[in-house]
Amino acid sequence: MTLLTWSHACSVGVRAMDDQHGILMEAINALRLALVRGAGQEKISELLDELIEFTRMHFWSEEQIMAQTGYAGLAEHRAEHHRILADILQSAHRLQYGEGVELRPLLCNLHHGFLNHIETMDQKYTPWLRQHGVC
Ligand SMILES: [Fe+2]
Ligand SMILES: [Fe+2]
Numbered sequence: 001m002t003l004l005t006w007s008h009a010c011s012v013g014v015r016a017m018d019d020q021h022g023i024l025m026e027a028i029n030a031l032r033l034a035l036v037r038g039a040g041q042e043k044i045s046e047l048l049d050e051l052i053e054f055t056r057m058h059f060w061s062e063e064q065i066m067a068q069t070g071y072a073g074l075a076e077h078r079a080e081h082h083r084i085l086a087d088i089l090q091s092a093h094r095l096q097y098g099e100g101v102e103l104r105p106l107l108c109n110l111h112h113g114f115l116n117h118i119e120t121m122d123q124k125y126t127p128w129l130r131q132h133g134v135c
Contacts, residue, residue, distance in 0.1 A: 010118055013126040014065075014134055020058045021118055027051040028110055035103050041095070044103065048092045051110075055085060066125060069132040077121055084113055 011018050031047045039047075059081040066074040091106050129135075 012122045
């Protein structure tokens, strides 16, 4: 199972957001390692809760910066954040209630979902934020 590694291609050019994206990737990696090491459901749920909490915080931070600078793509971006978070929450709920969630596909989806979001929607705000002095 591959771990997520930070690369220049993932940079959105805004230090605080890059740092938060790095932490998100570490949180996903922690879940992957727990899975490889055969951790029990309790540990996996705990790590998933941490990932959810951090994801909420990160999305909120990004939306605040976009709102403060009057970014035109905010509504679309926020809707995508909601969709991603709803997906993770649904999977976490199913996992916690023993509804047979397959963790490997879940982690694969998280991995691709986050990277795809960073490399498309997040990188779109870079020029705007830089123009508005956020770096
Ligand atoms: Fe982001
Ligand atoms: Fe985002």
